[in-house]
Structure formats: C-alpha cells, structure tokens
Amino acid sequence: MATETTLLILGASGDLTSRLLLPALGQLLAREPGRRVKLHGAGMDDWTEAHWRKVVREAFAGIDAEEAYSAIASTRYEQADITKTADLTRLIGETSGRLALYFAVPPAIAAAACEALREVALPADTVLALEKPFGTDEASARALNQTITGLVPEHRIFRVDHFLGRSTLLNILGVRFANRVFEPVWSAEHIESVVVRYDESLGLEGRAGYYDRAGALIDMIQSHLLQVLAFLAMEPPATLDERDLRDSTGAVLRATYIWDDNAVRSSRRARYTAGSVAGRSLPDYTDEDGVDASRETETLAEVAFEVRTARWTGVPFTLRSGKALTGRDAEIVITFRPVRHLPAGLTGDSRGSVLRFVLGPDQMSLEIDVNGGDDPFELERAVLAADLGEGALKAYGEVISGILDGDAALSVRGDSAEQCWRIVQPVLDAWRRDEVPLESYPAGTGGPADWPALP
Secondary structure (H helix, E strand, C coil), X not given: CCCCEEEEEECCCCHHHHHHHHHHHHHHHHHCCCCCEEEEEEECXXXXXXXXXXXXXXXXXXXXXXXXXXXXXXXXXEECCCCCHHHXXXXXXXXXXXXXXXXXXXXXXXXXHHHXXXXXXXXCCCEEEEECCCCCXXXXXXXXXXXHHCCCCHXXXXXXXXXXXXXHHHHHHHHHHCCXXXXXXXXXXXXXXXXXXXXXXXXXXXXXXXXXXXXXXXXXXXXXHHHXXXXXXXXXXXXXXXXXXXXXXXXXXXXXXXXXXXXXXXXXXXXXXXXXXXXXXXXXXXXXXXXXXXXXXCCEEEEEEEECCCCCCCXXXXXXXXXXXXXXXXXXXXEECCCCXXXXXXXXXXXXXXXEEECCCCEEEEEEEEECCCCCCEEXXXXXXXXXXXXXXXXXXXXXXXXXXXXXXXCECHHHHHHHHHHHHHXXXXXXXXXXXXXXXXXXXXXXXXXXXXX
C-alpha cells in the first residue's frame, strides 16, 4: 500500500498555488491512481474552508479520478502566519502520515519560515520544498542551506526548479546518452557553440513586485538556464538516481565561469520600451505599474560562459532570456564544427550541423548538408525533425511527483544553488558598476539591433 503523504502548502492563497501547483497535483492524481495524498493549505488570507475547496475544485476541473475527489473532500485550509513558530507548530501538529511542506511564498518569507521551523518538532521523513531564487547571493544561499539542512537532511530538501521537470530537458539525456551518433561527438572537439535561449513575447504581466528586483539575469539565467547548461555539459552519470545525477550536474557548475573571465565583454543587458507584440500594445517598461526606473532592471540578458573541463574548454555556452520580444523562442541550439576537409567537386556552404531542442511544443531537429536534387555535387541544407511530445505530466507535475516519492533527482542540490550565484556574481558586479550599458529595444522586436545574431 502506498504511503500516505500530507502535502501542506504554505502560501495556499497565492497565485502559484492556484495557477500551477493545484492543476499539476490534480493531473498527477488522475494519471497515477493509488497515491494517497492529503491536501492542506495555509495562508495569510482569511479564507473559509468552503472557499479553499472551491479553489481546489476549479483547479481540478475536468479531472475524473477517485484520488482527486478524495483530496477535495478531505482538504483543509487555515489562516496562519508561517513566520511564527506557534502557527507552524499548530499546522504541523494537525497533519498525519509523511509530511511534505511546500513553501509557495516569496523567498524572504520562506527563509523566515525556515528560521521559525527550528523551534518546531518535525515528523520523521518530513520533506521541504522551496521555490527559487535560493538566496540573493552566494553568501545568503549558503546561510539558507545551513538553516534548512539543520531541519532535514539534504536528500529531503527540494529546491524547486520546474525547468528540470520539463520533458524536453529529460529527453536530452536519452538523445545524448542512448545514441552512438551523438554520444561520441558531445565535446569541444566536435561542437563549436551552445546556445540556450528563452525569449518570451509576454511583458511584465503584473509581476513588478518580484521581477523589478530580479530582472532577466536572476529570474532566468542564474537559475533555470544554468541548470539546463549543467544537463547539457555533464559527464555521463552511472545512474539517473538522485546522487549520481546531481553529482554530475554539480561538477559542471563548479567548472563554469564567465567567458574569458570578462563580465563586461561577455554580457549584454537591455530593457524594452513601448511597442506592440502580436497586436497588443505594451508600455515602456519604466511606465509599468510598480516599476522603479532607478533600479535599471534589465528585461533582456545575454551572457557567455565556459565550462572549464577537458570535454568543454573553448566552447562558448551562451544563455539568453528576455521579455516583450518578437515571439516565444525557447530552444537549445548545439552547433557542430564544420568538417575538416570537403572533397574537391562538392560545392555549397558546408556549415556545421545544427541540433535543436525546442521547448513547448517539444521537438528536436537536426540540420545537415546533403547532395542537391538538381545538381548532385551541390550541397543543400536538409532538416530531420522529430516531435518529442509534451510528456505525461506538466513540469510541476514532475516536481510534485518527486516530492511525494521523496526522489530529489530533479531538484537543485544545495551546493549547486550556491555555485549558480558564484557563477553570475561577476556579471552582477559589473552591471551595478554600470560597466555594461543598459540598452533598449522596442517591445515586439528581437532585441537591440546591434547585438550579434545567435544561431
């Protein structure tokens, strides 16, 4: 019989819970019958239990599963200040079975709640799940890690990065390690460059409270995209269990540095001005509600890194993310080096092959040169494509599945969280000294016109 788990969501009345966590939980319960989950919610809002159940029911809309009905019928909600030991003691004392605490709250509140938990007796096998960012720099991330590892051991701490639950990212492991056509050439000897790009057409969308203090570099590159880099560049792990997988990705991050150790030449930043995206007008970023223009927050960031290992030294890994751009462009682009010699008689632009992974809809394509149809001696570009599908679960469904199973393989380990801050700190320092200009681009364009094009 499956172990019963109480999933206690702290910050249950917030947007993250209703928009992402509850729909993912409902999907998980529908797809994996037999899970025994009790759902409890706690938040600052003065909600009735009836209102909370309505929120859960709406999030589970269209899900026809006995486990989902049971979760709705038994779910509870309590108003609480989770930074107070007394409130946490009361909440935790009312749970049963194995306990999973999900901090669906801003990082500062999560850190304060973890401090308050030091005075609370936690049930055996308690799991903690925290959203990024983990700290505000390397020192604060280390301090937070010391606090939470004093509560539960590292393997029961889930630093949530939903990018690690994306089916495309998991498919990369299969493509790379299970195919002889790719596995032997996955190195600097054959690969010229790697680009990880996550461009969005969306603007600020009411997130000034968080985004204006973070910006594109911290919101996306410092967390999500560096984790993607680690998956791409890691050495083959013996297994995909929690320890082996996170040992491999952690080793990559420890070897990652700003390209040429020069944050000024190897980073770019920009901010959108008024424009139109897909027929929708967006104001200048500085005119968005809640924005403090004096912070000089970037909405587009691009940084080049190097993984200084025998496998990867000399290959630029360029990470880019931005808002209010031409369209959604979420992809990983691996450009191979051209062949060393082309036999005389073959004509055409013999470029290196290009392997692309597109996130949502999940696809893979390989661009190669082939002989032309009209002239068999003239090379033409051909594209081989495969639809990878979307995976059985949403990204947050994978996250919650791991939490309920106690499998932390797809979460960020403490040392990796600290390394991600260490890696980007030179860029943050250079930007704060205003050594890298904050450029601008009209909303609905591809970014500043003078930035070099990426593959």
